[in-house]
Amino acid sequence: MMSTVAATETTLTKKRHLLDLQDWSAEEILALFDTSDVMAQVMQRTIKKVPALQGFTVGTLFFENSTRTRLSFERAARAQSADVISFAAGGSSMSKGESLKDTLKTIDAMQSDLYVVRHAVAGVPYQLAKWTDAIIVNAGDGRRAHPTQALLDAYTFSREFNGFDGFKGKKLAIIGDVLHSRVARSNMTLWSKLGAEVSLCGPSTVLPKELEFAGVAISDNIFEAVEGAHAVMTLRLQKERMQAGLLPSIAEYQTRYQLSEAVMRLAHPEALIMHPGPINRDVEIAGVLADSERSVIEKQVANGVPVRMAVLYTLLVGKK
Amino acid sequence: MRTVIKNARLLDSEADYGLNDLYLKDGLIEGYNLGGEVTEGDDAAGKTVTPAFIDLHTHLREPGQEVKEDLCSGLSAAAAGGFGTVISMANTNPTVDEPGLVADLIAKAKAVGQARLKPAAALSHGLKGELLTDFAALKTAGAVMITDDGIPVADSHLMRRACEYAAPLGLIIQTHSEEPSLRQNGVMNEGMVSQRLGLPGNPSSAEAIMIYRDCELALMTGARVHIAHISSRRGMQVVEWFKEQGAPVTAEVTPQHLTLTDEALAGFDPIFKVAPPLRTQEDVDYLRDALKRGVVDNIGTDHAPHTQAEKEQDLVAAPFGIANIELAFALLYTELVKTGELSLVDLLKLLQSGPARIMNWPTPKLKPGQVADLVVLELEQSYPVEAANFKSKAKFSPWDGQKLTGWPVATFIGGKQVFQRDS
Numbered sequence: 001m002m003s004t005v006a007a008t009e010t011t012l013t014k015k016r017h018l019l020d021l022q023d024w025s026a027e028e029i030l031a032l033f034d035t036s037d038v039m040a041q042v043m044q045r046t047i048k049k050v051p052a053l054q055g056f057t058v059g060t061l062f063f064e065n066s067t068r069t070r071l072s073f074e075r076a077a078r079a080q081s082a083d084v085i086s087f088a089a090g091g092s093s094m095s096k097g098e099s100l101k102d103t104l105k106t107i108d109a110m111q112s113d114l115y116v117v118r119h120a121v122a123g124v125p126y127q128l129a130k131w132t133d134a135i136i137v138n139a140g141d142g143r144r145a146h147p148t149q150a151l152l153d154a155y156t157f158s159r160e161f162n163g164f165d166g167f168k169g170k171k172l173a174i175i176g177d178v179l180h181s182r183v184a185r186s187n188m189t190l191w192s193k194l195g196a197e198v199s200l201c202g203p204s205t206v207l208p209k210e211l212e213f214a215g216v217a218i219s220d221n222i223f224e225a226v227e228g229a230h231a232v233m234t235l236r237l238q239k240e241r242m243q244a245g246l247l248p249s250i251a252e253y254q255t256r257y258q259l260s261e262a263v264m265r266l267a268h269p270e271a272l273i274m275h276p277g278p279i280n281r282d283v284e285i286a287g288v289l290a291d292s293e294r295s296v297i298e299k300q301v302a303n304g305v306p307v308r309m310a311v312l313y314t315l316l317v318g319k320k
Numbered sequence: 321m322r323t324v325i326k327n328a329r330l331l332d333s334e335a336d337y338g339l340n341d342l343y344l345k346d347g348l349i350e351g352y353n354l355g356g357e358v359t360e361g362d363d364a365a366g367k368t369v370t371p372a373f374i375d376l377h378t379h380l381r382e383p384g385q386e387v388k389e390d391l392c393s394g395l396s397a398a399a400a401g402g403f404g405t406v407i408s409m410a411n412t413n414p415t416v417d418e419p420g421l422v423a424d425l426i427a428k429a430k431a432v433g434q435a436r437l438k439p440a441a442a443l444s445h446g447l448k449g450e451l452l453t454d455f456a457a458l459k460t461a462g463a464v465m466i467t468d469d470g471i472p473v474a475d476s477h478l479m480r481r482a483c484e485y486a487a488p489l490g491l492i493i494q495t496h497s498e499e500p501s502l503r504q505n506g507v508m509n510e511g512m513v514s515q516r517l518g519l520p521g522n523p524s525s526a527e528a529i530m531i532y533r534d535c536e537l538a539l540m541t542g543a544r545v546h547i548a549h550i551s552s553r554r555g556m557q558v559v560e561w562f563k564e565q566g567a568p569v570t571a572e573v574t575p576q577h578l579t580l581t582d583e584a585l586a587g588f589d590p591i592f593k594v595a596p597p598l599r600t601q602e603d604v605d606y607l608r609d610a611l612k613r614g615v616v617d618n619i620g621t622d623h624a625p626h627t628q629a630e631k632e633q634d635l636v637a638a639p640f641g642i643a644n645i646e647l648a649f650a651l652l653y654t655e656l657v658k659t660g661e662l663s664l665v666d667l668l669k670l671l672q673s674g675p676a677r678i679m680n681w682p683t684p685k686l687k688p689g690q691v692a693d694l695v696v697l698e699l700e701q702s703y704p705v706e707a708a709n710f711k712s713k714a715k716f717s718p719w720d721g722q723k724l725t726g727w728p729v730a731t732f733i734g735g736k737q738v739f740q741r742d743s
């Protein structure tokens with residue numbers, strides 16, 4: 001009896017999730033980037049498939065629709081020969097008499113080893129992690145976190161920035177609706193953890209009032225934020241923000257916060273332009289910049305698969 | 321029927337009568353150390369006997385939401401928590417907005433024979449915030465308080481008319497003061513923690529603004545306005561400011577807002593989702609300080625049971641509320657009295673004479689001739705919270721497993737014992 005309990009406890013403490021990057025060390029993240037390099041090579045081959053995850057089942061559990069992210073994860077799982085089960089769950093299921101826990105328990109009966117979870121409300125991946133023995137990967141929860149997006153952003157920067165020599169001394173500027181952005185939140189967590197300086201910029205109505213992070217600056221002035229930046233990331237402007245009274249108009253936003261060539265002139269000469277997509281051309285970013293040589297927007301999408309392959313591999317098989 | 325409780329320390333919010341044998345007869349307190357024949361007797365050596373508590377803020381969920389709680393489970397839970405009288409909130413299904421519903425509740429509660437029930441009635445039909453209910457008819461049927469609790473009254477004009485209409489009837493208006501357009505869809509306190517957790521926040525300004533409006537209307541109309549479950553420093557400061565100017569307002573705080581902070585949400589457990597939300601340590605400290613300064617008139621539990629399944633949803637979908645009536649006294653005694661922050665008598669005031677004064681009811685005392693609604697407390701022993709054994713249908717708790725001191729071990733209603741703690 002005693003030994004069973006002890007064994008369960010060990011597996012529990014050993015089990016690793018990707019709920020938020022706060023629980024991952026800089027070393028683990030850099031190791032994950034190395035694994036991503038290996039995965040990227042796999043994706044260059046004629047036959048883009050390895051048997052690394054053969055016998056494992058990955059369930060994608062998307063309570064909020066996101067075809068891009070789901071396909072990227074499913075590709076990452078299948079390229080490693082894992083079986084994939086996709087669940088498209090509606091919003092709140094209590095109307096059908098089922099709690100979130102009930103929904104998970106039903107799906108859990110199909111025995112996935114790992115769930116990729118997307119939900120419109122922050123914290124759901126944490127709640128699910130309490131109710132299942134499977135590993136949970138957060139694919140975006142509310143405005144809280146989108147760790148794999150941040151990982152692929154930082155990975156892309158580290159592999160694309162000319163003469164990259166580490167994150168120390170680098171500056172990332174994030175421009176837009178920072179408050180409602182899980183991408184911004186995860187990126188500020190990750191880049192500051194890796195030693196970079198992060199500067200958040202947007203209209204004051206959509207900026208956090210206070211932050212618990214060291215090394216993160218908040219400004220409503222885009223020139224100040226972009227000055228000397230090695231990477232400039234603009235966020236998609238959701239049109240609902242205008243209706244919610246958070247922003248006056250698109251025109252005013254374009255004037256004050258659009259990433260333009262004039263603004264980019266203040267950045268580091270080698271600075272890269274990033275965007276988590278999908279872009280509103282000529283709203284948050286000038287179209288010419290999105291298409292320019294400094295833009296790595298398409299690289300970000302392409303790197304989504306190898307980085308997610310590395311995440312699945314690291315969590316299911318562990319680093320060797 | 322004649323009962324004796326022997327060797328008990330007798331204490332109410334006005335006096336400590338020391339060790340005595342307390343005699344109860346025909347539902348009333350007969351006197352001390354009288355001797356003579358009794359039908360029942362109990363030895364309460366080492367225990368304290370005090371008037372049963374009064375809760376001005378209980379959600380009993382009947383009619384219509386019996387899956388969460390009903391009169392039998394809720395009033396039994398109240399008695400187990402040492403409460404002799406509770407005011408039930410009207411946010412049921414249907415809402416308690418008709419005199420017949422009030423009369424029904426009173427009749428059913430009598431049959432249950434646990435804690436006494438005094439129903440509150442809705443301020444507006446269906447809690448829709450549009451049309452006033454028939455205050456006078458509701459009062460005649462037995463309603464003692466008018467409130468849309470659960471839903472803030474957004475329309476200031478409606479609130480003004482409610483106050484004006486209630487004032488000459490001597491009815492108390494209780495308010496759930498949160499400005500809806502400012503609290504929006506917030507599920508927790510807006511601040512550093514909501515920012516970190518990425519959850520939509522509800523700023524304490526939403527509470528302070530609405531408390532200001534409700535106090536201002538009390539001052540304007542002369543109506544008795546009772547501000548329920550004040551959660552923030554800013555909200556409490558507004559009430560204090562109006563009290564200094566003689567506004568006829570009273571202030572309530574809850575056990576949860578006195579003991580928990582927004583950090584409790586860090587594990588994303590909707591069990592801690594409550595309205596108004598748990599605030600910061602600074603707010604908790606301020607509310608505790610307000611208790612000490614005597615600015616708070618009562619502690620109401622805001623016992624708000626839900627099913628476990630409802631709380632096993634995401635934080636937006638899960639309903640607001642914490643079920644706590646069975647452990648409220650032990651929690652308050654452990655957190656406030658044992659720590660030396662508040663005297664036992666001051667805590668009793670907030671649960672006995674305080675709520676009675678708000679309602680214009682006689683002060684509960686251990687005097688011969690008074691109704692024998694009593695609670696026997698074990699103030700020396702600590703036991704863990706066992707939510708699975710709650711009388712309430714909500715058999716889970718933020719404090720489950722936590723060791724608390726000061727549990728009620730027996731409760732008498734009208735001289736009849738209705739609760740006995742299993743040892």
Ligand SMILES: [Zn+2]
Nearest residue numbers: 469470496595
């Ligand atoms: Zn309320």
